[in-house]
Amino acid sequence: MSTLADEKHDPADDRLLTDQLFDQLSEAIVMGTFAPGSKLSEPRLAAQYGVSRGPVREAIRRLEERKLVTSAPRQGVRVVVPTPEDALELFTIREVLEGLAARHAADNATDAEIEDLRTMLAGHRQALSKPDAMVYWQATANSDFHFMVARIGRNQHLFDLLCGEYYTLFRLYRMRHRIVPGRAQRALAEHERIVEAIADRDAELSELLMRRHIASARTGLINQATA
Amino acid sequence: MSTLADEKHDPADDRLLTDQLFDQLSEAIVMGTFAPGSKLSEPRLAAQYGVSRGPVREAIRRLEERKLVTSAPRQGVRVVVPTPEDALELFTIREVLEGLAARHAADNATDAEIEDLRTMLAGHRQALSKPDAMVYWQATANSDFHFMVARIGRNQHLFDLLCGEYYTLFRLYRMRHRIVPGRAQRALAEHERIVEAIADRDAELSELLMRRHIASARTGLINQATA
């Protein structure tokens, strides 16, 4: 049992209880530790994590803002139940936003940033040839790429939206997308083409390829959902 | 002094204190009652509205999620200071999202919904010919149109984003955009052309016109900011 209170005296871990709780609860929801539709009781979570209800409430309210739980007044909150319709809606939004980010990345990337992108993808390609490649891909590589493109796009609000507010929700739906064999390989190839378009400062092509890349992921998601 | 506690026993007003506070604080920020950059003290607000710090904290945390205040740990929160850069970023995001909504509206609108759109615009046109037209426009007409298009688009997450999470922030920046003479007239004409494109089920044109419409508003905003 890892109560937060026990670790609280570590000076390096000075984050607020609410933030730690939000991270842990988010992770638990994405990983399925809390079943979709199950109720989250404030007193129970408070006891479980060794804190009072105050921080738990604040963390839950943030989960609510991020659409990871649904809340009915005076009836508590329940873990969101992901539906294929939600997935379609979210990936449609993500398609235009990531496309926008890629376009701006092509317009704004410095030579050093393009070098960083290529270095990162080279690392991903190497990692993909090893065992446990899928785990690595799902856990870090995919996010790394999209994070970096969003950052290079130099729109702070867009970055916050893609890599902050919506990040966990996207991850929740991606997690349901059991990796079909070869999907990671294909995704990496798509990443590489996007980076080349950015390196060419071809904003229009960068946006097109990124949108196609997201649409491809969306198709995999929907097909699986209806299968 | 309108404390919330006094009105609490009205059975019709059963909303949670946090929600009421969030609305009132949002409004105060948009209207400039709280100056940009000024600090929001929890005890002071609690006393002012006649409630305890709990609901005030939750309302403030929601303001933070919505980017209406910035927060530094253990230093409280300050009302966001709108910059031209922020405005540009936000309207760039809004452009692709509203364009997406318009495209989907054209794909999904029923005959009845198109009739509703036309009826609404007819009302707006009539209202614009009367005195106080600007106030009416800024307060309701503009939002009405964008709300309805987003709703007809039938993407619940997109609707929530445009008409919920980002609504007040967009309003904050629009409020700084003192209405240039004739802007409301021109905006209404643009709305009318968008509705005709939707009525023709021309998704591509609907998206194009909506994006141009937002871009036009953005240009006005930026020009004024740099003036």
Added chain:
DNA sequence: ACGCTCAAATCTGTCGACAGAATTGACGTT
């Protein structure tokens, strides 16, 4: 006058408590 020091005042983060509403579950009815 200006800057520094340090104590007073204020505020944030966290906790525990209570009232009323909602949920659960035992019990009796059909």
Added chain:
DNA sequence: AACGTCAATTCTGTCGACAGATTTGAGCGT
């Protein structure tokens, strides 16, 4: 065995309190 009732339990929304950190500002030295 299914259903409705009602009391016991649990939970949410709200409040007040406290410790430690931060900010304020009075007093002092220069």
